[in-house]
Amino acid sequence: xxxxxxxxxxxxxxVSDLPETKIVDLSKHDKFLVIASDGVWEFLDNEMIGxxxxxxxxxxxxxxxxxxxxxxxxxxxxxxxSVIDDITCVIIFLEVD
Numbered sequence: 001x002x003x004x005x006x007x008x009x010x011x012x013x014x015v016s017d018l019p020e021t022k023i024v025d026l027s028k029h030d031k032f033l034v035i036a037s038d039g040v041w042e043f044l045d046n047e048m049i050g051x052x053x054x055x056x057x058x059x060x061x062x063x064x065x066x067x068x069x070x071x072x073x074x075x076x077x078x079x080x081x082s083v084i085d086d087i088t089c090v091i092i093f094l095e096v097d
């Protein structure tokens with residue numbers, strides 16, 4: 001599991017400090033990129049995230065899209081568990097030729 005980038009102490013406990021990476025070829029159909037921690041993906045799937053982000057993409061507001069994803073993740077944790085995991089989200093709007 002790569003969840004502690006650069007964290008030597010966590011690495012000594014068995015948590016990898018190396019990120020998981022993936023190379024993806026983008027097309028003109030790709031509109032945005034969501035980079036988020038496991039606290040976001042625990043209860044929200046790709047379709048739910050896409051539906052949250054799309055209206056903000058149409059308004060060119062990536063910051064508000066990120067806020068919407070974080071709020072939805074927090075609410076999902078509150079509905080499903082007694083604790084809340086780390087929640088981090090970055091939204092990047094793309095212009096692919």
